[in-house]
Amino acid sequence: MAEKNGDQVVVDVGKWEWSEMWKKEDWWAVWLGFFILLMGVIIYFPQAGKLEQELTAIEAKYAADAQKTDKFRTIGWHQLNDAKKKVKAKDIAVGKWLSNFAKKTHSWSTNPANAFFMSESAATAKKEKAVAKAEPLKAAAAEALVVAQAAEAKAETAGFANAQLNEEAKTAIANWRDTRLKASKAQSKTKAKPYNQIGWLLLLGASFAVFFGIGMKAMGKSFTAFIIGFTFIWLVSVLSHFAATQATMKAYGVGYAFWAIFFGILISNTVGTPKFAMPAVQTEFYIKTGLVLLGASILFEKIITIGTAGIFVAWVVTPTVWLVTYYVGQKYIKIPSKRLNATICSDMSVCGVSAAIATAAACKAKKEELTLSVGLSLVFTSIMMIVMPAIIKTTFPVDKQLILGGAWMGGTIDATGAVAAAGAFLGEKALYVAATIKMIQNVLIGVMAFAVAIYFTTRVEAEETGKKVGAMEIWYRFPKFVIGFIAASIVFSLIYTSFNNQVAGLGPAMIDQGVVKGMGDLFRGWFFTLSFVSIGLATNFRELKEHLVGGKPLILYVFGQSFNLCLTLLVAYIMFYVVFPELTATI
């Protein structure tokens, strides 16, 4: 039956009425999420024909060179890859405008004003400094290309049958890639331009206020009270991004979710949350809308990227760790809240904050439970980001550091940013493997959230209420926004595959680099920030302290992560070096 508890991340009522579809926030989250995605489709899909032509031309230009040999990756292979990556649907005028419109605060290190403003003279000075650094790197990359071309030509003359010449070409090409990568990173910093973000932030805040205000009005709440309250939530959200874009905080991997909760809790437990802000403290509404947008980036074709070895590391280890940790949490550690147990399991085994959000919403966890999970993840992510590459460098055999090390880090470090940082520290290949394993785990969020929603609806809630759960009761209780989340994932996965069937690379260009990065992602981060600020503003230390008694969540996290580290390493070794060594050799 109906539950009303303001503490929950998501609250659902056990009864169905058709009017829910325009009165309940679950459905409004779906409508608003799909509205944004539909706008993305309208803006970017007309580009499909043009991008298809571009990709076909690229294939025609480089494909022959790319497939000259299967002994190593030729220069043509890399050029084909580089050229395809540049094809992006979001590179149109509207896409660029949207990117400015939804941009978060800029990076800054010591001068806080740089987060919002940079003068013409400061931009010119920054640009000149970057150009001075980039020019020699560019020249070195051009030189390395000439050497690589000569080495490849030699190997080709021998019909790619001479192992030594092949090896020399491989080394020269790898050297060219390294210098080219450094040059292109340095080159990207030469594009420094003056900016004034304040106007954009005001416009974005006003747009969000109206966007969510319409939903609130439709749900019978006061539009005016919401708008007034939203100004405060928005200010704290901007402050959170301001802190997250500070250079040191970025280096330590302390992202916006932490700062949003931190500032929210700090305000509510010191000067108190202003009463006028309370109508806009709508954790569930923001989180569910963000999750529908997240669904669009869960693309099932992505999981084939790293082949069978990767699927075993990401999709077999992860649910095993989840279930074992949950079991131990209930049976031996005796975590009092099943929802906290589930949220920590997803946070630790799947992919940190995004998985914690999805699971907390799917199992209707309390806001303090989500806060605690995010906090645990943050602490361990920062530690693992530094410790794991050091362990790999000092203990792993040199030939296994990049792939085995990358897969190990990708499967265990919670946050994607930290995975990329740790991977990049070991080398480009480790970065690619680690980031790809993490990406495949990201795709698992949808499956896990659905499984958790079903489990809590049919088992946990049935036990709590003492009622047998029939098919209709499952439907009543099932968090409806999950339907929007899964539907977005299925629809965009199908579109992605159909684009790729037209010409290889059209899916990433249209969906990844179009609707997802050019629309959904621009707003998703902000929506999650709004929800975390709301969680913080409605939390007090006493409630949070209750969950920390006995250190059980910490024990659970440490157990789960230790098990995760052992199992991931074992499975990664078996899959990459025992079962599929020939696949590993191609990476």
Place this chain on the structure above:
Amino acid sequence: MQTANNTTMNKKKGWLVLLSVLFMVYIFGVFIGPWLQQHIFGMDEIVTVMEESGIDGGAYYYTEIEGATDGYAYLDQSLQFLAPEHYGLTLPFISGIIICLLILYFGFRCLPR
């Protein structure tokens, strides 16, 4: 200004704590954090790599990281060109997905009541 709940502090103390914490955060970000960075084993090197590669250590999702896009393109093309027999929906690959779903199905059924 009326406040909603949570705090038991008086106004003056509340503001003092709030501003002190914000100041401490600033001090950590600008002075203590960078100093610590040089004294934690390996941290400085990781930060240099992050700055050079433009990686945001605070990113939460693969779409926020350029490395994921590059890695996807690199590995996808590597498999397609160099090991096409391992690319796509191969039998071992499908078995991996089925095993995952079976683990979830039986695992959730076996969880303690």
